Amino acid sequence: MPYDLDFERPVAELERRIQTLQRRGERMRPDDRAQVATLEREVQRQTRELYRSLSPWQRVQVARHRHRPQTSDYIRLMCDDFFELHGDRRFGDDRSIMGGIASLDGRAIMLIGHQKGHDIKERQECNFGMPHPEGYRKALRLMTHAERFHMPVVTFIDTQGAFLGLEDEQRGQSQAIAENLLVMARLRTPIVATVIGEGGSGGALAIGVADSLLMLENTFYSVAAPEAAATILWRDASFAPDAAAAMKIGAPDLRDMGLCDALVPEPVGGAHRDHEMAAAHLKAALNEHLDELTRVPTAILLDRRYAKFRNIGVYARPVPATVD
Amino acid sequence: MPYDLDFERPVAELERRIQTLQRRGERMRPDDRAQVATLEREVQRQTRELYRSLSPWQRVQVARHRHRPQTSDYIRLMCDDFFELHGDRRFGDDRSIMGGIASLDGRAIMLIGHQKGHDIKERQECNFGMPHPEGYRKALRLMTHAERFHMPVVTFIDTQGAFLGLEDEQRGQSQAIAENLLVMARLRTPIVATVIGEGGSGGALAIGVADSLLMLENTFYSVAAPEAAATILWRDASFAPDAAAAMKIGAPDLRDMGLCDALVPEPVGGAHRDHEMAAAHLKAALNEHLDELTRVPTAILLDRRYAKFRNIGVYARPVPATVD
Amino acid sequence: MRDESQPALEAVSQNGSSAVATARPLPTNLAVKCPNCRELLVAKDLEKNVKVCQRCGHHFKLSAWERIQLLTDPDTFKEFAEELRSADPLSFVDRTTSYARSVADKRAKTGLEDAAVVGRARVDGLPVVLAVFDFNFIGGSMGSVVGEKLTRAIEMGERERTPVIIVSASGGARMQEGMYSLMQMAKTSAALGRLAEAGVPYISVLTDPTTGGVSASFAFLGDVILAEPGALIGFAGPRVIEQAIHQRLPADANTSEFVLAHGMIDAVVHRRDLRAELARLLRLYRAAETVAH
């Protein structure tokens, strides 16, 4: 996979040099081979370096990388079985949110995630990962299904946001998101949400009210997409990098603020460089959190979840919040 | 209100004679007055006679009478307050089913009923009382609302049936009706349903799964509208009167079969002759059933409701059904 | 109920004369014309291909016993409630015949007692309660016997915490039992309400056709709803809708694929995969049950 992001240009240059040397094939001399080895080590070193200190905007670019693994990729790589369920039983089947019953090391879970699509055809079918109300209502149906059968819910967040269209307003985009927030807050089964790419606004939160919120380390989660925030704040979407920095949207920021419960490591150079390893890390993290959450009695689980969200917020002269 | 049904023609003739005499006004002679009095008594006597022994098809015509009181009329005449609620929170607001929180002699109830409409404009807005899926979903929303606030549910049935259109199939007419049947069967609050006019098929049953099913005495309730049944059975809708007779769809038939819990008397000549009296009878019946049902603990109420439907059906070599 | 006089299988003997066939095994010397692609198919080959047209994939209707054979492990199906018989509660006299006579006719022709067969069985080793419709019996219509059988099946699933599978093929409620038929919709749905509260899975399988009162009750209440390809599925049949709205419908209206696209079912499953897909679901539910209890 080529290095194709702006800030990866130095590494891309190294790669080009490696390729030039390798094109000699059998005509490669011993010192050429030595140079290739050196360059490859340098690629590794520089990649590691770059990704160790991603700027907020760089992180946004990595999180949106078009080769980043998506919900369907993780399902394929992590689950021993997956039975996809379709439709909201009301209006339609929105492919920007996929979901079904999965087996994760023998544990039955309800797996629900945004799907952006890989090639242009799938991307269009998935509306580029921007759900309509029926997508959220499908997710809602699957979550109450999971509750009935005592399956933990695992969600994968990867969206720019809910789709903004006239028909979405007609069918109640606000209502659909709001209802999910309430139902998830009170769902009588464990919920683990993971930001696997972009965490965009209410459209992300609508499948993100969880006992544990995980984030892959190169992802972000924001109250509004940086472009939208820049437009709202400064009426100019080109200030998106400034918005990304000012709003502290990176996974490490959210962990530091206590909003994200755990970071999931990515392969060097981002999840898109090694889907298998990304999936292995994610699977390990999910199993760890599910092991713990499924041991908690439901009433306590719900009280904990309530307290978790109840206590989010920073204000001055705070009177200690009490949750019974 | 003129006598305008086919079988009322003899009474209509008497009425015309009365009107002819009355048109004389001050020129009426004493024996004219006596004749009017006699004719009026005769109108009463013949009406009573006709309605005492309605044929199945005559009953269908009375139940469909265009001046018959509708849900909105009963609400106006029975309730000390009514706050109408709108919309299914999914797609639309279907005016063929109206509903809201009502006060019936100080008791808060959720009142839901088919509405056919009075004039042509209202009839079109109400789709002639034939609901779309969003109508049933509005009813569902109101019923779960009632459950949450411990309000008994009172429904009024008056429909030819659910609407049959391509869009209705697209939005899941079957699914909407089916879901209502299940939810009503398990709703944790008392439900009283009353057939106030036409009880047409699944489109009626979708708001009709109740602890008590009442029927106004001149109404009917059928597995399919007589015209539809005739088409299904004999491929000719004009045999509707035969279907009405063969299927035993009249209120008294259903009471005799044990499917209807009580008949509500109508004014002489049908509910359309005296809306106030019809409403007074209905109100008395509702209060009686609500008084009894609201005294029953919820768990017992649900078991009774289950047993009621569980035991409907007639078959040979029956093994006694046990309900725990 | 749509008791279509169109037979489940239109069979043509090799000399070209036409014969109405039931859905039971066909004489091997017959050719069968596919109603979709018009291909003449050798009956024996069609049987081998689980009655799916080799050319176009059209799914022919199956009888209840063919369906049971298709889905269950050999010799595991144990029927119950087989003693129930229609009682003609309305003494229904048709314009041409009587309900009692129609039922007797259908019994003789199909070898069934009514339009549904219910029993315990195993699918890939996993226990299920299975109910299967037969469209040949008065259009698979639901009267008191069908409603009672389904309800007993659902109650058994609840009592024994065994997943319930219902395979529908029905035009709807049975006119000749009037309101008793309509109320079977409420009865079966009420039983499913208790099954859901108990957290026992219910899988609904829709086959050609599933319409009317059956579609508007248990058939659309599945925790998971599967359908065979190309089945007619809907509240009303296309012709009824066309009459009501005075418009021609698109060719795919009210097919399995149509209801999938509109979010009403979970998957369209080819007949040859149906058993494996059910087994997969059952195993997933069993895994959840194991954790929870």
Added chain:
Amino acid sequence: MRDESQPALEAVSQNGSSAVATARPLPTNLAVKCPNCRELLVAKDLEKNVKVCQRCGHHFKLSAWERIQLLTDPDTFKEFAEELRSADPLSFVDRTTSYARSVADKRAKTGLEDAAVVGRARVDGLPVVLAVFDFNFIGGSMGSVVGEKLTRAIEMGERERTPVIIVSASGGARMQEGMYSLMQMAKTSAALGRLAEAGVPYISVLTDPTTGGVSASFAFLGDVILAEPGALIGFAGPRVIEQAIHQRLPADANTSEFVLAHGMIDAVVHRRDLRAELARLLRLYRAAETVAH
């Protein structure tokens, strides 16, 4: 959040010069131009008419205290949580100013501490917990303070079994508190989930505008949802949608009447009737409560 620079009230002094007014009482010598029908209205008359244009019925925005006065019985409103202040958790520095300075500005201009005021009150004698937004305070946007105030109000309603009324007027979440703002959507919705489980009524009143994260959380979770006429209501504003889909929207898109027609709210209520309608609802819920307990 849409912090529209368009003022809540566009005021024009009688000599014709223009002035930006807050939503507080206007000097009586002013005329106000109705943004809908362009009529010049005498400010005093407008005040008397609960800030509804006498000519076209346009509902001008109300400040939080005007709204409280409109809805509650005199002297019954007892504010709580008034001590809460924004803490600038991200040390947010704008390109031109800082969040801290914006908040200070708005405080000075509006006399409010943040975009919502919460308290106990009575409506026609019946007790309620009331939360009211003020659009003048950074577009009525929801950050930590607003979320905390609403949550305390909802929890008080649950604890004391007192109906909760929230009157929204907000562009959505407050950008300058980043993810803390987004999470207030979850926090308030979670509190409403517990309120619903407790069977305590929640009435949501939508006023101009109710969009973004506020509309996509508590505002659309009312047991009953009312809206003032002509209010902008939706997930996105019309201009945002037009940019996204590259089409002009119909004039009534995302109005109160639009969301009513699409089944999303229960009623559009004229401002002069709002208090009476709330009282009617409260009495009905109280009647239900009396029977149930």
